[in-house]
Amino acid sequence: MNVLSFEKASFGYGGRRLWGGLTMSLQAGEFLVILGANGSGKTSLLKAVLGLHPLMSGTVEVAGAPPHRGSTQIGYVPQHRRIDTLTPLRARDVVGQGLDGHRWGIGRPDPRRRRRIDELLESVGADAFADRPIGQLSGGEQQRVRIAQALVSDPKLLLCDEPLLSLDLNSQRTISGLVDRRRRTHDTAIVFVTHDINPVLPYIDRVLYLANGRFRTGTVDEVMTSATLSDLYQSPVDVVRSRGRVLVAGVPEGTHHTSVPRAG
Numbered sequence: 407m408n409v410l411s412f413e414k415a416s417f418g419y420g421g422r423r424l425w426g427g428l429t430m431s432l433q434a435g436e437f438l439v440i441l442g443a444n445g446s447g448k449t450s451l452l453k454a455v456l457g458l459h460p461l462m463s464g465t466v467e468v469a470g471a472p473p474h475r476g477s478t479q480i481g482y483v484p485q486h487r488r489i490d491t492l493t494p495l496r497a498r499d500v501v502g503q504g505l506d507g508h509r510w511g512i513g514r515p516d517p518r519r520r521r522r523i524d525e526l527l528e529s530v531g532a533d534a535f536a537d538r539p540i541g542q543l544s545g546g547e548q549q550r551v552r553i554a555q556a557l558v559s560d561p562k563l564l565l566c567d568e569p570l571l572s573l574d575l576n577s578q579r580t581i582s583g584l585v586d587r588r589r590r591t592h593d594t595a596i597v598f599v600t601h602d603i604n605p606v607l608p609y610i611d612r613v614l615y616l617a618n619g620r621f622r623t624g625t626v627d628e629v630m631t632s633a634t635l636s637d638l639y640q641s642p643v644d645v646v647r648s649r650g651r652v653l654v655a656g657v658p659e660g661t662h663h664t665s666v667p668r669a670g
């Protein structure tokens with residue numbers, strides 16, 4: 407069964423359409439990367455999958471049913487924001503917050519609950535800092551904890567919204583690798599929104615590229631070409647493959663696309 411499917415889907419706010427005509431599906435264990443210009447509607451697509459905002463037309467289904475808020479089929483890693491250093495919560499409390507509201511009841515001291523939190527922290531390599539205040543952890547460490555929190559319900563689908571933002575290159579690699587391992591070990595389908603394709607390049611099965619209200623889907627080789635992006639942006643764009651990386655140049659001003667990678 408498809409874990410995620412769109413059928414002739416279009417999305418917009420107040421009559422302004424962001425994208426439309428999207429028909430695609432994602433199987434268990436597939437890794438989909440969503441790329442595109444600022445404001446092209448990548449986060450909005452995740453909102454539709456989460457059942458937080460209706461489509462303008464067409465349908466979206468998660469594991470064969472319309473999406474709804476609080477679905478245990480979906481894990482969600484929201485856009486990365488640095489947590490205040492004074493936040494009193496420990497890493498394990500943050501994961502615990504994900505459990506509350508699922509099948510474990512609200513915050514009861516329960517050995518099974520504690521075991522589950524330990525398991526989740528361990529699965530993302532966060533056990534060493536489980537008892538440290540979350541605000542004192544590095545960006546990469548915080549991101550591991552957020553992923554553990556998103557996995558509490560053992561979801562079939564993991565949505566990650568720019569999880570690599572403001573992480574250094576090493577942490578970007580670690581977090582990308584972690585997400586990839588999850589889909590390999592648990593067959594979780596992944597939808598990964600990112601501005602920079604390079605940290606996830608080895609893992610991608612498919613790309614969905616949004617721009618100018620239109621989109622292209624396919625493998626990296628199919629979508630990340632000068633011809634395809636020039637057509638999407640209606641303007642000359644150069645895509646170069648160099649030393650195993652994808653470099654994009656010439657994306658029109660105002661449609662920022664971080665594609666020229668940092669050194670490393």
Ligand SMILES: Nc1ncnc2c1ncn2[C@@H]1O[C@H](COP(=O)(O)OP(=O)(O)OP(=O)(O)O)[C@@H](O)[C@H]1O
Pocket residue numbers: 419424442443444445446447448449450451
């Ligand atoms: N609730 C809302 N009501 C009206 N417009 C909205 C709402 N949420 C987002 N928008 C607008 O919809 C457009 C798409 O926003 P979205 O966050 O989906 O883009 P994005 O592709 O994720 O962008 P970015 O790369 O900058 O994160 C933007 O112009 C945004 O201002």
